[in-house]
Amino acid sequence: METIVSVKDLSFSYGGSFKLSSITLNVEAGTVLALLGPNGCGKTTLLKCINALLKPEKGKVLIDGKNAHELKRWEIARLVGYVPQAHVPPFPYSTLDLVLMGRTAHLEFFQQPSNLDQQIAEQALRMVGLSHLGHRPYDQLSGGERQLALIARAIAQEPKLLLLDEPTAHLDFKNQFLVLDMVRRISRENGIGVIMSLHDPNQAIMFSDAVALMKNGSIFAVGPPHSVVTREKIETIYEISVRIVKHTDGSFIIPSMESFS
Numbered sequence: 053m054e055t056i057v058s059v060k061d062l063s064f065s066y067g068g069s070f071k072l073s074s075i076t077l078n079v080e081a082g083t084v085l086a087l088l089g090p091n092g093c094g095k096t097t098l099l100k101c102i103n104a105l106l107k108p109e110k111g112k113v114l115i116d117g118k119n120a121h122e123l124k125r126w127e128i129a130r131l132v133g134y135v136p137q138a139h140v141p142p143f144p145y146s147t148l149d150l151v152l153m154g155r156t157a158h159l160e161f162f163q164q165p166s167n168l169d170q171q172i173a174e175q176a177l178r179m180v181g182l183s184h185l186g187h188r189p190y191d192q193l194s195g196g197e198r199q200l201a202l203i204a205r206a207i208a209q210e211p212k213l214l215l216l217d218e219p220t221a222h223l224d225f226k227n228q229f230l231v232l233d234m235v236r237r238i239s240r241e242n243g244i245g246v247i248m249s250l251h252d253p254n255q256a257i258m259f260s261d262a263v264a265l266m267k268n269g270s271i272f273a274v275g276p277p278h279s280v281v282t283r284e285k286i287e288t289i290y291e292i293s294v295r296i297v298k299h300t301d302g303s304f305i306i307p308s309m310e311s312f313s
């Protein structure tokens with residue numbers, strides 16, 4: 053299988069006490085890696101390092117074999133679609149225009165989007181179920197709809213690597229599953245590598261091909277979901293007691309209520 057992104061012994065610091073230490077990860081084409089870990093463990097920081105928004109102190113990130121920190125911003129935009137955690141910019145244009153912006157990565161300077169670009173943007177909106185909102189101002193969408201529109205923009209970019217920071221954060225119960233299912237499908241059908249941060253270990257089991265558990269800026273465990281999302285490991289990284297519930301659809305992990313009493 054083709055490796056889309058390879059993080060090699062990466063360390064990063066903002067200057068304070070937090071440090072990402074010696075992160076090593078690989079994501080193959082057409083697969084989804086879920087990042088799990090408590091708040092503040094470094095998921096967002098790692099995604100920003102991979103997208104070359106932050107420069108590591110040590111180590112490197114290879115995207116499609118190229119050193120991410122040596123690429124120009126426009127070169128990265130052709131390879132990487134990034135949906136940040138919280139993104140509520142004033143954008144007084146239509147939702148379709150926002151998605152169409154995903155195409156600028158493929159245009160020359162001053163070149164106008166073509167009919168094909170328009171079609172790709174419309175298709176991306178359809179994939180996230182927002183066709184009916186294409187002409188509504190992006191500013192007027194709900195938090196969940198904005199999240200979906202930003203994912204559509206990243207899809208329209210036709211990246212090789214998709215980085216999603218808490219893609220389910222603003223979504224309702226149903227849309228969380230729709231979006232994760234769609235992400236996995238798009239990844240498989242188009243050979244896109246995906247790294248997404250999640251809070252729910254069950255969603256990681258259901259929708260990813262590999263899971264990386266993070267704690268205090270390090271990778272605590274990485275591998276296939278069922279070997280990583282275990283009772284012992286989840287208890288260690290989240291510091292709560294959990295139990296595994298077996299169901300015909302698979303195993304699920306839930307907190308033990310005794311942890312809270």
Ligand SMILES: Nc1ncnc2c1ncn2[C@@H]1O[C@H](COP(=O)(O)OP(=O)(O)O)[C@@H](O)[C@H]1O
Pocket residue numbers: 066068070089090091092093094095096097098
């Ligand atoms: N711009 C910043 N400057 C200094 N410290 C930061 C900055 N952004 C995040 N941090 C710190 O880095 C640590 C990791 O944060 P983050 O990567 O956002 O974690 P996560 O996404 O897993 O919740 C936290 O302790 C956070 O306070």
Ligand SMILES: [Mg+2]
Pocket residue numbers: 095096097137217
């Ligand atoms: Mg975060």
